[in-house]
Amino acid sequence: MPTASSAVRVLVVDDEPAIRQMLQILLRREGYDVTVAPGHRAAAEALDGAAEPFAVVLSDLAMPDGSGLDVLAAAKQRSAATEVILMTAHSSIDNAVAAMRAGAFNFVTKPFDPAQLTALIAKAVERSELVNENTKLRAQVEGRTAMPAPKSAAMRKVYDLVARIADTKTTVLITGESGTGKERVARAIHEASSRREAPFLVVNCGALPENLMESELFGHERGAFTGATGKHLGIFREADGGTVMLDEVGELPASLQVKLLRVLQERRVRPVGAAQEMSVDVRVLAATNRDVEADVREGNFRQDLYYRLNVIRLELPPLRDRVDDIPSLAEGFVRRFSWEMGKDVQALTPDALHALERYSFPGNVRELENLLERAVALAGAHAIGLGDLPAEVSGMSNAPAAGLVSLPEDGCNLDEVLAEVERRLLVQALDRTGGVRTAAAQVLGISFRSLRYRLAKLALADDDGSEGD
Numbered sequence: 123m124p125t126a127s128s129a130v131r132v133l134v135v136d137d138e139p140a141i142r143q144m145l146q147i148l149l150r151r152e153g154y155d156v157t158v159a160p161g162h163r164a165a166a167e168a169l170d171g172a173a174e175p176f177a178v179v180l181s182d183l184a185m186p187d188g189s190g191l192d193v194l195a196a197a198k199q200r201s202a203a204t205e206v207i208l209m210t211a212h213s214s215i216d217n218a219v220a221a222m223r224a225g226a227f228n229f230v231t232k233p234f235d236p237a238q239l240t241a242l243i244a245k246a247v248e249r250s251e252l253v254n255e256n257t258k259l260r261a262q263v264e265g266r267t268a269m270p271a272p273k274s275a276a277m278r279k280v281y282d283l284v285a286r287i288a289d290t291k292t293t294v295l296i297t298g299e300s301g302t303g304k305e306r307v308a309r310a311i312h313e314a315s316s317r318r319e320a321p322f323l324v325v326n327c328g329a330l331p332e333n334l335m336e337s338e339l340f341g342h343e344r345g346a347f348t349g350a351t352g353k354h355l356g357i358f359r360e361a362d363g364g365t366v367m368l369d370e371v372g373e374l375p376a377s378l379q380v381k382l383l384r385v386l387q388e389r390r391v392r393p394v395g396a397a398q399e400m401s402v403d404v405r406v407l408a409a410t411n412r413d414v415e416a417d418v419r420e421g422n423f424r425q426d427l428y429y430r431l432n433v434i435r436l437e438l439p440p441l442r443d444r445v446d447d448i449p450s451l452a453e454g455f456v457r458r459f460s461w462e463m464g465k466d467v468q469a470l471t472p473d474a475l476h477a478l479e480r481y482s483f484p485g486n487v488r489e490l491e492n493l494l495e496r497a498v499a500l501a502g503a504h505a506i507g508l509g510d511l512p513a514e515v516s517g518m519s520n521a522p523a524a525g526l527v528s529l530p531e532d533g534c535n536l537d538e539v540l541a542e543v544e545r546r547l548l549v550q551a552l553d554r555t556g557g558v559r560t561a562a563a564q565v566l567g568i569s570f571r572s573l574r575y576r577l578a579k580l581a582l583a584d585d586d587g588s589e590g591d
Contacts, residue, residue, distance in 0.1 A: 131155045131175075152240050162187050198225055205227040210231055228242055294308075296410075298438030305367065325339065341394070385402070473508050473550065481514075481515045502554070502555065508554070559574070
């Protein structure tokens with residue numbers, strides 16, 4: 123039974139007032155928040171006007187101004203998580219089949235048993251909550267893996283190529299500086315392919331010692347070496363039917379380069395200690411931040427393996443060369459971290475966004491992601507301001523105000539300089555506190571009366587005499 127705090131919302135639609143009243147009383151006793159509507163048009167208005175979707179809609183099938191199937195369509199258009207139960211006074215297999223095919227949760231005939239109806243509604247609520255939870259989890263995963271629509275010409279070219287090659291078996295070499303998002307692009311290729319339902323596994327070729335890397339990639343048999351107490355499938359067999367990403371493939375030892383080449387050519391692996399090879403169906407995506415061509419010239423990377431990996435090349439530009447993408451990337455990171463931390467941080471202030479666009483980002487997209495995770499954690503308002511960013515990004519110093527400027531060789535107008543410093547600090551304080559002036563005064567260490575005076579003096583706001591916004 124729902125509690126008052128859960129406020130599970132149910133919409134009852136029936137053209138008979140007595141039925142509406144009876145169901146309203148019955149369901150309110152069960153703890154539901156009940157809304158009633160006398161027909162299809164009123165139900166559509168209730169669905170459109172609801173701040174949050176209804177968990178369950180209980181609707182009569184035949185009404186003067188429309189069918190219960192119309193109510194069903196309107197409810198599903200508003201929210202896929204809303205479950206609809208249809209009622210009719212005439213039992214009909216045809217009606218039941220039509221309702222279920224249209225997406226109804228279930229179908230009941232009048233007169234109905236109150237206990238059975240409330241049990242059915244409880245099951246519908248459980249289904250609605252499950253769909254909602256799955257939607258949230260999917261949004262969280264997409265927030266981690268999906269690439270936001272690019273603005274820069276360089277990344278649009280990358281996206282166009284991803285779309286063209288996604289549903290092929292072709293090996294792809296993804297190159298670029300550290301932190302440019304190579305794994306994110308590899309995941310996007312996998313998710314856009316027909317292999318999306320199969321595993322996507324990543325192995326860092328530089329993270330494991332050579333004596334363990336072969337087993338990690340190709341598996342081993344029990345007793346193949348000291349400590350091999352059981353059979354291990356290895357990445358390639360675990361990902362059968364899916365995709366393997368070989369991250370930092372330039373770090374792969376020479377002995378394993380030969381074995382990887384054979385796997386790519388023959389589509390077969392031999393586990394350590396096994397007498398026979400085994401077939402695998404795996405697409406390989408390789409990534410590196412090294413100059414692989416230079417490694418080939420210097421004899422550190424096999425030329426034949428390089429050619430096999432470099433069938434299609436995706437070169438990811440550094441973030442400093444695609445500044446136009448920073449706003450959409452930042453928005454996605456802020457939304458994800460805000461959700462994960464249970465905070466209500468919704469955006470960046472214009473000053474904070476401009477600071478990000480001016481910064482060179484030597485760590486690329488990974489640095490932006492880490493920076494915004496920190497900013498969301500520190501943010502005390504609905505928007506991330508300059509003060510929530512590191513000093514090297516915001517350009518702000520922790521030094522006293524006297525250290526914020528330096529004296530030009532040809533001198534300056536002191537009053538103008540001080541006014542500009544004051545203006546900037548006032549704006550930054552208001553940005554950081556989401557425009558709440560009492561909080562801004564506390565940040566600046568001044569009284570609210572002093573803040574009002576300074577804002578009016580610098581014409582930064584129309585003062586209405588109130589203590590907050």
